[in-house]
Amino acid sequence: MKKLIFLLAIFWSLENAQAQEVYFSMGKNFTTYNFKDSSGASNPNLKSGTGNFYELGYIKSLNNEKFAYSLGLALNEYNNVGGNSANSYSWETQYLGFQGGITYSIIEKSDFDILPKFGLNLATIISGKQSIDGTYYNLTDEKEFSGLLVTPSLGVQIKYNLSSDGFISLGYNYSIGLNPTNTSDQKLSFSTNQLQFGVHYAFN
Secondary structure, three states: OHHHHHHHHHHHHHHOOOOOEEEEEEEEEEEEEEEEOOOOOEOOOEEEEEEEEEEEEEEEEOOOOOEEEEEEEEEEEOOEEEEOOOOEEEEEEEEEEEEEEEEEOOOOOOOEEEEEEEEEEEEEEEEEEEEEOOEEEEOOOOOOOOOOEEEEEEEEEEEEEOOOOEEEEEEEEEEEEEOOOOOOOOEEEEEEEEEEEEEEEEOO
């Protein structure tokens, strides 16, 4: 699966080498885990955790110039904490994958724009650890965390032009991460609020 995604991404990149923009985004993920054990019961003691994200990619407008699509390489940290009076636990994970998106320009001015955005991220875990009362466990081989993480998202982006070919952006995304490859009795999904800051460079 990883090789297929990689080959498709290379082919797609070659077919669209004349991108209109390259961009780099970074920001914060505020993530809550929705965990269900083998009996279907949820853990009521889970709290939102914070992590970083980084994304590098390009954007190209479609023919009508209102719609644009993007493709990037993204590193996301989905962290979480929990516990009660008897014990405490935390999770720290990093997922690397491809981020695709479609935006629509609704308020296009000479130096300002607002763009609703739909995105889809396909990623796999590259680092993960669980801490239970100070004891650490590796998560990269756990079925709830490994495999393919599919994360659709909805959000909005605000762009501000600094020059004719350079601008910055602020954005917000809400996403839900699902693992369709998890075959264990324990199920895990992520809900994430993401705040982002981006730097863009436009090509003629």
